[in-house]
Amino acid sequence: MTRPERVDLLGCPIDNLSRAETVDCIDRWIQDRRPCQHVVVNVDKLLKVRKDQALYDIIAGCDIINADGMPLVWVSRWLGTPLKERVTGIDLMEDLIALAAQRGYAVFFLGARQPVVEAVTEIYRTRFPALRIAGHRNGYWTPEEEREVVRQIKQSGADILFVAMGSPRKEIFLNQYRQELGPPFVMGVGGSFDVVAGKTRRAPQWMQHWGLEWLFRFLQEPKRMWKRYLVGNTCFIGLVIRELTVGRLRKPRAR
Secondary structure (H helix, E strand, O other): OOOOOEEEEOOEEEEOOOHHHHHHHHHHHHHHOOOEEEEEEOHHHHHHHHHOHHHHHHHHOOOEEEEOOHHHHHHHHHOOOOOOOOOOHHHHHHHHHHHHHHHOOEEEEEEOOHHHHHHHHHHHHHHOOOOEEEEEEOOOOOHHHHHHHHHHHHHHOOOEEEEEOOOOHHHHHHHHHHHHHOOOEEEEOOOHHHHHOOOOOOOOHHHHHOOOHHHHHHHHOHHHHHHHHHHHHHHHHHHHHHHHHHHHHHOOOOO
């Protein structure tokens, strides 16, 4: 199978795929039973990747890397490597659950707190009666329990594994056990379980369109999110300005 076009955006690799193209790639990978790991990159993760070589290697080693956030799409256009569109983790998860119900793929939900992952399981079971749910488990375990978690997933017979844990913990877990877990497709979905279960709200569509989801989350949890978004976004803007300036200086002047 042909790999998607991969571009470099501010030192971070991203695949230039639309949402529909991403789903199609994943569908073919599952049918081929080829182990595939997916990851989304947002502003926060892009900044971490630039400083953490180990995390960069994990991200670069993933089979599909999507841009989760309009700021990355806008910057890609300004820098001359335009991405087709943003592909958020929660949107892709919804698409894949619908696909799983249609194709007969079995899914496993891993992560969040026990009441949340149980709620997510019941919500999708109700919405998609044909969906095969191989199992679910919360995202809290000790190092001694980790091998048992891997065994539980492998024995479930799942085709798709959704992992709702924080970054970089989920990337490290999936990278370490990808070949042992069993499901041909695995992906991290961050806080998506909390949104599906109604524990947190997603930004309105207009805020998503204008790249203001960070502001919506910041207003909901200012004490927890101020450093990640305000400091992080300031660093990102400075990085973009520097790259745009350097890029212009590199271009030969017109005669």
